[in-house]
Amino acid sequence: MAKTFAIVVGESSGDQLGAPLIKELKKRYPDAKFIGIGGEKMIAEGFESLFDMERLSVMGLFEVLSRLPELLKIRKTLKNHFLQNPPDVYIGIDAPDFNLPLARMLKAHGIKTMHYVCPSVWAWREKRVEKIKKSVDSMLCLLPFEVEFCQKHQLNATFVGHTLADKIPLEKQTLQAREKLKLNVDAPVLCMMPGSRQSEIKRMAPLFIQSVNKIAQSIENLFVLIPVSSEKREKQLQEYLVEASFKYQIIKQDSISALSAANVALITSGTAALEAMLCKTPMVVSYKANALTYKIISKMLTIDYVSLPNIIANREIIKELLQDDATEQNIVNAVLILMGKNEQLRQIELFTQMHRSLIAQADIQAVNAIDSLLLSK
Known part of the structure; x- marks a missing residue:
């Protein structure tokens, strides 16, 4: 039967x-x-x-x-x-x-x-x-x-x-992903992921967009990739992107290519952080919850971190900017530091080791x- x-x-x-x-x-x-x-x-x-x-x-x-x-x-x-x-x-x-x-x-x-x-x-x-x-x-x-x-x-x-750990290559696929997305192989690329839920995007997209507007003033020819999980989320994001002063491309249902093509990612916490880690893409994690929700949950937490890479490593290997620390200036500073090659290489090496442990x-x-x-x- x-x-x-x-x-x-x-x-x-x-x-x-x-x-x-x-x-x-x-x-x-x-x-x-x-x-x-x-x-x-x-x-x-x-x-x-x-x-x-x-x-x-x-x-x-x-x-x-x-x-x-x-x-x-x-x-x-x-x-x-x-x-x-x-x-x-x-x-x-x-x-x-x-x-x-x-x-x-x-x-x-x-x-x-x-x-x-x-x-x-x-x-x-x-x-x-x-x-x-x-x-x-x-x-x-x-x-x-x-x-x-x-x-x-x-x-x-x-x-x-994780099924993605089996499918994503151990070596970072920057060139292959940029060829697939028809991007300049030498351009500085940022992957921006303000969440996959309606409430997350409502809370985080304005902050992320204003932050990236400032980052683009410091990084010449910055190009931004924005993965979306559905047409509904794309439509919602477009309402906020009217405030964007940077060049961007929306990528539908292919966050792996977007993350792989990027030098750095700016993301909310959750599965996106795991995806970025597996793609060996250095990242800054930033998130704001409802103030009362955060107050209640933060008192119950028995760990020091919220992003999976830090949880797996049991130490801060990526920057977490949460709640009151999730400000435009803090995000700008963290991303600009991460655009430096040495910091990128440090995270890539750690992410490769962590990827192996999940295969x-x-x-x-x-x-x-x-x-x-x-x-x-």
Whole structure:
């Protein structure tokens, strides 16, 4: 009998993990059905999305509260659908605040559940581990130290690495990416990524654009690449880019080429920092959250950093400008320093070492873990 895999992702980074996972699953289960919530990349692999992924793409305590009725309605609809049409396994990809409660409901009814991307319980709210254990049968971890953390709490976990770590070359592909994007091979290029969510762009795009306007005054012939994850986000960004005095090109659904082509990246934290690290692109991370959200979360944090490169290294190897430090002048100063060759080379060398640690044939490892779960009693 054909297998059914229920998968739910909440943003483009989850879609980026979900699509190759589906592709690998289809090799072993050619007649399988894939259904839930996914993005364009997953849909291109034959995935049936019951809701627009954008509806789940929300971040921050108070931002979530404003959308809570809609999110609860979507979750209830999914729960009813999966209980009436039980999948062989439910796979939540990231979006833990949405996925884990849904997984818990399904697990209580005998449906096998898995979560892909370990929630950052090692960074804050460690007590959540007990709820996670009640929600999922198995955890797929991107980072090696997460497996040790999960196992300490008797949570079944597998290190799979990151699918992009397997696909992106270890050497920085600047020339190849610039040829692909038809860019001047000698031009100073900055990749600007003010977020993939509507709320992030609203908060960060004006600050980033004004900062880059000043950076362009100091760097002759600066060219800016701006990756976007969807037409909606492109349309939103265009409203802010009327204030831009620099030359730029919007790159649709190809952040890897944009990052690879750039000398330096200015990005919000999150998956973009991991992508930049894997592309060996020196970066400055800057982010502002809702003031009250930041005040609450910062008191709960048990780590000193928010960007994955710094978390993996357990020290500051890239500049983080957060909240009150996320000012136009601070961003300008940090980017201009990073445009110096010596600092770029230092980060590139460190990123190459970190990239090696994440190569693990992620998609194959993930499917092996799914197979083990399917065979378990």
